[in-house]
Amino acid sequence: MPFSPEQTEHLAEGGLLPPLGQGLVRLYSNRFCPFAHRARLVLAAKEVPFHIVNINLKRKPQWYFSKNPLGTTPCFESDGKIVTDSAIICEFLNDAHTNNPLWPQDPYQKALDKMVLEYFASKVSPAFFKSSYYPVKGEEDKWFGEYLTHLAVIEDKLQERGTPFFGGSKPGMLDYLIWPWFERQVVYGNKLSFDKFPTLSAFRAAMKQDLQYSKLLWPMTCTSNSSIITSMVSMIMTSNEIRCYRSSQKCSVSAHRTCPVQVDHT
Numbered sequence: 120m121p122f123s124p125e126q127t128e129h130l131a132e133g134g135l136l137p138p139l140g141q142g143l144v145r146l147y148s149n150r151f152c153p154f155a156h157r158a159r160l161v162l163a164a165k166e167v168p169f170h171i172v173n174i175n176l177k178r179k180p181q182w183y184f185s186k187n188p189l190g191t192t193p194c195f196e197s198d199g200k201i202v203t204d205s206a207i208i209c210e211f212l213n214d215a216h217t218n219n220p221l222w223p224q225d226p227y228q229k230a231l232d233k234m235v236l237e238y239f240a241s242k243v244s245p246a247f248f249k250s251s252y253y254p255v256k257g258e259e260d261k262w263f264g265e266y267l268t269h270l271a272v273i274e275d276k277l278q279e280r281g282t283p284f285f286g287g288s289k290p291g292m293l294d295y296l297i298w299p300w301f302e303r304q305v306v307y308g309n310k311l312s313f314d315k316f317p318t319l320s321a322f323r324a325a326m327k328q329d330l331q332y333s334k335l336l337w338p339m340t341c342t343s344n345s346s347i348i349t350s351m352v353s354m355i356m357t358s359n360e361i362r363c364y365r366s367s368q369k370c371s372v373s374a375h376r377t378c379p380v381q382v383d384h385t
């Protein structure tokens with residue numbers, strides 16, 4: 120198992136940076152960050168042993184800005200090399216580790232994948248955030264509608280391919296780069312019906328099965344959908360705390376591994 124489960128806390132202001140030995144690979148991450156999740160997936164797909172330093176994104180340790188001046192997660196570090204931004208990190212990992220190449224070899228196919236990624240990044244992801252993680256007050260329904268509209272485009276793109284994954288019979292780079300947003304669809308609860316998305320529904324099942332092996336699924340159980348959306352918003356910013364609140368409801372969060380998080384309403 121390449122992941123070190125011991126580093127589960129999120130370091131905040133005043134938190135000391137653990138030393139990084141020569142030859143070791145580190146990911147500055149955050150358990151709730153979909154962008155950091157991308158990097159964890161690609162590291163696993165490349166079978167690169169790595170360890171994680173989780174960053175509290177609301178109260179970032181000052182030293183973190185010397186690693187990533189933008190202060191965002193993820194950030195990758197190895198042998199004095201620093202790489203920031205999830206897409207750049209994943210591209211770097213794919214180039215640096217030639218095993219299991221994740222982009223299509225064919226240049227046009229690769230361009231098509233990147234076009235889908237661009238659509239996802241500029242349309243699906245913003246609508247997801249505005250309707251869930253960072254809801255635009257009074258406009259949640261509008262953004263949820265936008266989300267469904269743009270998701271339908273991704274549904275059509277995958278259906279056209281006739282394969283379970285964008286990468287074909289196994290997940291490729293595009294699949295890993297979009298998956299974190301699928302795993303987090305749980306924030307919508309029953310509001311999100313998959314009837315209109317049969318291809319993406321099959322994609323979700325196939326990805327889950329594939330990721331089960333690398334134990335990079337992010338298992339979430341929640342008994343009360345009503346509070347999960349705002350809870351997630353609180354968690355992403357204050358993720359070293361074990362309690363988050365929505366109105367008077369409490370939601371307890373406990374990490375049981377480095378990445379996956381169990382969310383249970385109490």
Ligand SMILES: N[C@@H](CCC(=O)N[C@@H](CS)C(=O)NCC(=O)O)C(=O)O
Nearest residue numbers: 152153154176191192193204205206
């Ligand atoms: N384009 C960046 C976006 C990363 C990003 O926005 N990460 C969020 C957490 S999911 C973050 O660090 N937010 C804290 C901040 O912006 O200060 C990437 O792909 O890595």
